[in-house]
Amino acid sequence: MLGDLIGEETGEITGMRVLSTDGGHAVLEASFRASGTLLDVEGNDMGTYESVMRADGTLFGEGQGVTMTRDGESVTWHGSGIGHVTESGGVSWRGSIFWESAASRFTQLNGTAGVFEFEQDEGGKVTAKVYEWK
Numbered sequence: 001m002l003g004d005l006i007g008e009e010t011g012e013i014t015g016m017r018v019l020s021t022d023g024g025h026a027v028l029e030a031s032f033r034a035s036g037t038l039l040d041v042e043g044n045d046m047g048t049y050e051s052v053m054r055a056d057g058t059l060f061g062e063g064q065g066v067t068m069t070r071d072g073e074s075v076t077w078h079g080s081g082i083g084h085v086t087e088s089g090g091v092s093w094r095g096s097i098f099w100e101s102a103a104s105r106f107t108q109l110n111g112t113a114g115v116f117e118f119e120q121d122e123g124g125k126v127t128a129k130v131y132e133w134k
Helices: none
Strands: 002-020 027-038 041-053 059-069 074-085 091-100 113-120 125-133
Touching: 002 041, 002 113, 027 125, 041 074, 059 091, 074 113
Parallel strands: none
Antiparallel strands: 002 027, 002 125, 027 041, 041 059, 059 074, 074 091, 091 113, 113 125
């Protein structure tokens, strides 16, 4: 069951590159940075994901990153999702995310699954929301 909203952030794409076009399927890499909250703790998030354009036009992506608090605590994450290109030229993603941290404020995320909404507009601005998946 979808649980509480546990994280929100806004930011921007910081880099993109084409990794492959083998077999007519473009494989892209994108990196982003964002700021927001996770479990009501302010922090900065950075991550990189790879996406593959599939034959039906949808995207499959996998990524990883780290969220750092202002006082130096961190939580790493791994995620995967399905996306599609929007009419305006952005990308809309939905997927799952998993965390790992030794920081006391984030240890409750160890062994927890989350679901995310990640939106990228045509200019590279990003917004994300993460919900606990119970």
